Amino acid sequence: MSWSAALSLALRALWRNKTRAMLTALGVIIGVASVIAMVAIGAGAKQRIAEQLESMGTNSLVIRSGTVTHGGVRTGAGTTTTLTLDDAEAIADLPDVVEVAPSVQTSAQVRHRGANWGTAIQGVTPGYFRVRSWPLSEGELIDPAQVAGAARVCVLGQTVVRELFGLVDPLGETLVIKGMPCRVIGVLTEKGATAWGSDQDDAIFAPITTVQRQLEGITHIDRIELTTTGREGSFRATKEITRLLRQRHRLTEGMDDDFRIYNRAELAQTSEESARVFSWLLGSIASVSLLVGGIGIMNIMLVSVTERTREIGIRMALGARPRDILWQFLLEALVLSAVGGLLGIALGLAGAGVVARFSQLPVDVTPVSVLIAFLFAGLIGVFFGLHPARKAARLRPIDALRYE
Amino acid sequence: MAAALIDIGDLRKVYSLDGVEIQALRGIDMRVDEGELVAIMGPSGSGKSTLMNILGCLDVADSGSYRLRDQDVTHMRPDQLARVRNREIGFVFQGFNLLPRTSALENVETPLIYAGLGRHERQERATAALGRLGLSDRLHHLPSQLSGGQQQRVAIARALVTRPSLLLADEPTGNLDTATSAEILTVLEDLNREDGLTVLMITHDPEVAQRAQRTLHLRDGRLEGPS
Numbered sequence: 220m221s222w223s224a225a226l227s228l229a230l231r232a233l234w235r236n237k238t239r240a241m242l243t244a245l246g247v248i249i250g251v252a253s254v255i256a257m258v259a260i261g262a263g264a265k266q267r268i269a270e271q272l273e274s275m276g277t278n279s280l281v282i283r284s285g286t287v288t289h290g291g292v293r294t295g296a297g298t299t300t301t302l303t304l305d306d307a308e309a310i311a312d313l314p315d316v317v318e319v320a321p322s323v324q325t326s327a328q329v330r331h332r333g334a335n336w337g338t339a340i341q342g343v344t345p346g347y348f349r350v351r352s353w354p355l356s357e358g359e360l361i362d363p364a365q366v367a368g369a370a371r372v373c374v375l376g377q378t379v380v381r382e383l384f385g386l387v388d389p390l391g392e393t394l395v396i397k398g399m400p401c402r403v404i405g406v407l408t409e410k411g412a413t414a415w416g417s418d419q420d421d422a423i424f425a426p427i428t429t430v431q432r433q434l435e436g437i438t439h440i441d442r443i444e445l446t447t448t449g450r451e452g453s454f455r456a457t458k459e460i461t462r463l464l465r466q467r468h469r470l471t472e473g474m475d476d477d478f479r480i481y482n483r484a485e486l487a488q489t490s491e492e493s494a495r496v497f498s499w500l501l502g503s504i505a506s507v508s509l510l511v512g513g514i515g516i517m518n519i520m521l522v523s524v525t526e527r528t529r530e531i532g533i534r535m536a537l538g539a540r541p542r543d544i545l546w547q548f549l550l551e552a553l554v555l556s557a558v559g560g561l562l563g564i565a566l567g568l569a570g571a572g573v574v575a576r577f578s579q580l581p582v583d584v585t586p587v588s589v590l591i592a593f594l595f596a597g598l599i600g601v602f603f604g605l606h607p608a609r610k611a612a613r614l615r616p617i618d619a620l621r622y623e
Numbered sequence: 624m625a626a627a628l629i630d631i632g633d634l635r636k637v638y639s640l641d642g643v644e645i646q647a648l649r650g651i652d653m654r655v656d657e658g659e660l661v662a663i664m665g666p667s668g669s670g671k672s673t674l675m676n677i678l679g680c681l682d683v684a685d686s687g688s689y690r691l692r693d694q695d696v697t698h699m700r701p702d703q704l705a706r707v708r709n710r711e712i713g714f715v716f717q718g719f720n721l722l723p724r725t726s727a728l729e730n731v732e733t734p735l736i737y738a739g740l741g742r743h744e745r746q747e748r749a750t751a752a753l754g755r756l757g758l759s760d761r762l763h764h765l766p767s768q769l770s771g772g773q774q775q776r777v778a779i780a781r782a783l784v785t786r787p788s789l790l791l792a793d794e795p796t797g798n799l800d801t802a803t804s805a806e807i808l809t810v811l812e813d814l815n816r817e818d819g820l821t822v823l824m825i826t827h828d829p830e831v832a833q834r835a836q837r838t839l840h841l842r843d844g845r846l847e848g849p850s
Contacts, residue, residue, distance in 0.1 A: 537708070538734050
């Protein structure tokens with residue numbers, strides 16, 4: 220029996236039971252559609268997470284002064300005083316490092332005329348605002364000369380402006396920080412809260428030297444934020460910085476690092492891993508519905524074989540070999556799953572589009588997921604079609620002909 | 624003397640029905656030559672249908688030999704038997720056994736599909752076969768739209784279309800009225816006389832058996848009288 224003849228027999232048999240065929244295919248349609256939509260939503264979520272991480276900067280590192288052990292007492296992060304501005308300059312020369320921003324932090328009660336406000340004081344260099352990609356709203360930023368001269372100037376975050384000045388223009392006004400007068404030269408744009416909920420706009424920025432010498436009386440720095448050439452660069456830079464700082468701080472082998480390096484790219488990896496797990500989870504749940512669709516095909520094919528036992532007998536009497544009967548029923552199952560697969564793809568694409576439109580979640584339909592869902596549907600057709608088809612092919616002609 | 628088309632020796636078949644063994648055939652020897660029109664008669668339970676099924680390669684005997692047109696079909700596998708049914712045998716059943724909801728033309732085309740013929744040749748030969756039986760204007764009718772006599776003609780056309788060497792008719796007039804029965808018997812006679820087609824009819828009707836050149840009587844799984 221030729222392929223075209225077998226296919227035409229299968230199509231005709233399905234056409235005679237249109238409603239039943241459509242309902243059977245519906246199981247596969249829903250299965251394939253949900254696989255495609257779920258995978259698309261999962262991929263979209265993954266992409267959204269990747270974008271957010273990228274906007275946070277996966278190419279940035281933070282170095283903090285670390286712990287030190289004094290006779291068995293470990294003092295905790297940020298307690299050593301070995302990180303210096305010279306370290307920052309040495310790090311800036313490393314090949315994978317683009318920009319460094321050393322800083323010191325303190326907090327103080329700040330006064331302006333009658334108002335006062337407790338806020339964070341950040342001692343920074345001009346590089347800080349570039350590393351944080353934080354644009355100015357008005358006025359000007361701290362320049363290198365002001366850092367060199369430990370000038371008594373500052374740039375304000377929006378929260379500080381609101382709390383201390385209200386509607387008054389802060390530019391040119393003088394604040395008092397721990398008794399030190401300080402002229403406001405610029406105001407930053409609003410940055411909002413961090414992912415951890417702290418208000419980034421609630422801070423005053425002054426030259427790092429000013430904070431070190433005039434407010435704190437220290438020579439070390441608390442942290443260095445820096446950008447690297449990229450995600451790979453940040454992993455390389457982590458190693459280079461570790462080696463450089465251990466050398467500069469004269470740490471011999473066996474001694475702990477006196478600094479900590481926090482790599483955003485590591486965080487990104489963790490988040491992407493959870494997004495991947497999420498995608499797989501959605502895909503697996505959808506696959507179950509495809510499986511149920513396959514069982515529907517098997518069910519209907521078994522009913523069909525029983526109903527058409529006499530027809531099978533007649534065909535055998537007319538010369539159909541067992542394999543001809545096998546192919547006829549297997550092809551019917553395959554056509555059901557293939558048609559279901561194609562309609563399912565269409566429905567899945569439409570469904571993903573609707574989700575994208577109403578939830579504002581990104582969805583990402585990949586050709587690979589469409590192909591896999593379709594092949595999976597075909598595989599299900601073969602798998603669940605084979606048993607009924609074999610049952611039909613194994614009938615003895617005489618039993619099939621006599622069947623009432 | 625004409626060549627033997629069917630040659631069976633000591634054919635035996637035992638059925639087990641609910642644990643009770645029924646000896647359907649107890650050693651049949653029989654020979655049918657090419658071009659004969661033979662009737663097999665016998666009361667129900669005599670083993671007629673069993674013999675017919677084995678002759679039609681729908682069933683196999685427990686022991687004995689069966690040669691059909693010089694092929695030993697006794698030990699053939701199911702797919703080889705299917706090929707023999709397709710090429711050598713045409714069936715006409717009491718209940719017509721047309722494929723339901725399938726047009727007359729498609730019914731007649733069916734054996735040619737399994738013979739591996741192309742669509743064009745299938746349609747040509749099926750149309751010719753139906754024309755020969757006077758059904759040229761019924762090609763696209765469904766079995767349910769045809770009378771009993773017409774349905775049996777479609778079945779005969781389907782049996783002929785592969786140009787078989789043997790036509791097996793199992794009570795071909797059993798479901799038909801007298802006039803239509805006579806008509807169908809005439810068709811079978813014509814095929815035998817004009818085309819030299821060997822026809823083997825199973826019947827319990829003596830009038831039908833009279834139309835045959837030779838009648839074999841089957842009783843309790845054995846042939847009576849001369850074979």
